[in-house]
Amino acid sequence: MLLHMTIPLVLLHVPLPAWAQSPGLTVRDGVLLKAGRPYRGIGVNYFDAFFRHLLKPEDTSYDEGFGALAEAGIPFARLIGGGFWPIEQKLYQDDPDEFFRRFDDVVASAERHGIGLIPSLFWNTATVPDLVGEPVSEWGNPESKTHAYMRQYVRDVVTRYADSPAIWGWEFGNEFNLGANLPNAAEHRPPVWPTLLTATSRSEKDEWTYETIRTAFAAFSAEVRKYDPDRVISTGDSAPRACAWHNWKEKTWTSDTPEQFAEMLTADNPDPVSVVSIHAYEDGAPVIRAANEIASRLGKPLFVGEFGAPGSREQSEAGFTELLTAIEEAQVPLAAVWVYDHGEQDAFSLTATNERAYQLQALSEANARLRARLEKGAATP
Numbered sequence: 001m002l003l004h005m006t007i008p009l010v011l012l013h014v015p016l017p018a019w020a021q022s023p024g025l026t027v028r029d030g031v032l033l034k035a036g037r038p039y040r041g042i043g044v045n046y047f048d049a050f051f052r053h054l055l056k057p058e059d060t061s062y063d064e065g066f067g068a069l070a071e072a073g074i075p076f077a078r079l080i081g082g083g084f085w086p087i088e089q090k091l092y093q094d095d096p097d098e099f100f101r102r103f104d105d106v107v108a109s110a111e112r113h114g115i116g117l118i119p120s121l122f123w124n125t126a127t128v129p130d131l132v133g134e135p136v137s138e139w140g141n142p143e144s145k146t147h148a149y150m151r152q153y154v155r156d157v158v159t160r161y162a163d164s165p166a167i168w169g170w171e172f173g174n175e176f177n178l179g180a181n182l183p184n185a186a187e188h189r190p191p192v193w194p195t196l197l198t199a200t201s202r203s204e205k206d207e208w209t210y211e212t213i214r215t216a217f218a219a220f221s222a223e224v225r226k227y228d229p230d231r232v233i234s235t236g237d238s239a240p241r242a243c244a245w246h247n248w249k250e251k252t253w254t255s256d257t258p259e260q261f262a263e264m265l266t267a268d269n270p271d272p273v274s275v276v277s278i279h280a281y282e283d284g285a286p287v288i289r290a291a292n293e294i295a296s297r298l299g300k301p302l303f304v305g306e307f308g309a310p311g312s313r314e315q316s317e318a319g320f321t322e323l324l325t326a327i328e329e330a331q332v333p334l335a336a337v338w339v340y341d342h343g344e345q346d347a348f349s350l351t352a353t354n355e356r357a358y359q360l361q362a363l364s365e366a367n368a369r370l371r372a373r374l375e376k377g378a379a380t381p
Helices: 051-055 062-070 086-096 098-114 128-130 136-140 143-159 210-227 244-250 258-268 285-298 311-327 357-379
Strands: 025-028 031-034 041-045 075-078 118-121 169-173 232-234 276-280 302-307 334-337
Touching: 025 232, 041 357, 051 062, 062 098, 062 244, 075 334, 086 098, 086 143, 098 118, 098 143, 118 244, 128 136, 128 143, 136 143, 136 210, 143 210, 143 258, 169 210, 210 232, 210 258, 210 276, 232 302, 244 258, 258 285, 276 285, 285 302, 285 311, 311 357
Parallel strands: 041 075, 041 334, 075 118, 118 169, 169 232, 276 302, 302 334
Antiparallel strands: 025 031
């Protein structure tokens, strides 16, 4: 008899590591993963899915929107995770229970429809500094009220939704890098609009540098990691300006070399940021390819957080197709088209029924191809 050779099946079960059980996207050894398996996907920016419900609680159009995205096979949406102007974010301070009731509604809807979310928590550069009475440059000071607000908001949001399968990742803001170290920075200070609770005036302290934003990115990421050890973290940046290095070092508009582009992209995505973020529009295909190579060398998946082309189908299809093709051919792990159902940007807005609906169909077909390739790769010994 061989009873001593019998091993209970329960002992053969090896539990998955915690990161492989994460409900969101994770990164291991430079590879983007979902549920522990390699993942690639193309979603949309649904900028105001939460924002419109935040401003008008009776507006629940996000639910219909998520349903349409699910039907089209769109896996996830990037969205603003709060108010754009200070007055729109103030509900979080005045009545946090109501603020989060509205946020909960949107997250629960995404869960029902199987849509992933990547909320960008500090979209507008000046909103938090304005709320706490500091200039924008305080994003570079970890001891500032701006950072204290950031830490509290991160704690409240991340801990609340840490177990939600709808949350795929976390993002800091939107394109902070494009305003850094501009030679004409005084002309690009944040607007003054006191009725929206902005500062009543601006100064050179409301200009910001690469050092400022890199400090903020690293601090934000470290704070997220206190409460969520696994999900991806993005800066929300665009690709570096064509003259970013020279803006920074020389205050000139001289074009950067490929090596300088790589230096800027690397430094703008500091650890523990786990993906490299760019946005790409007109003539952006070469930038996508170059950024993907740099990200691969860094061991961080590329996230093309925005891409798109404006206008009617006749005006936009060639540019859109060029960008989508570059994303597929470069095997970019994650990308999101700009923008789904955004009435304030008619030139870019796409829905299942407007003249730009062809883009949803193209994304649906691209995602099907990506899934097939991944499944084929998983089946290959």
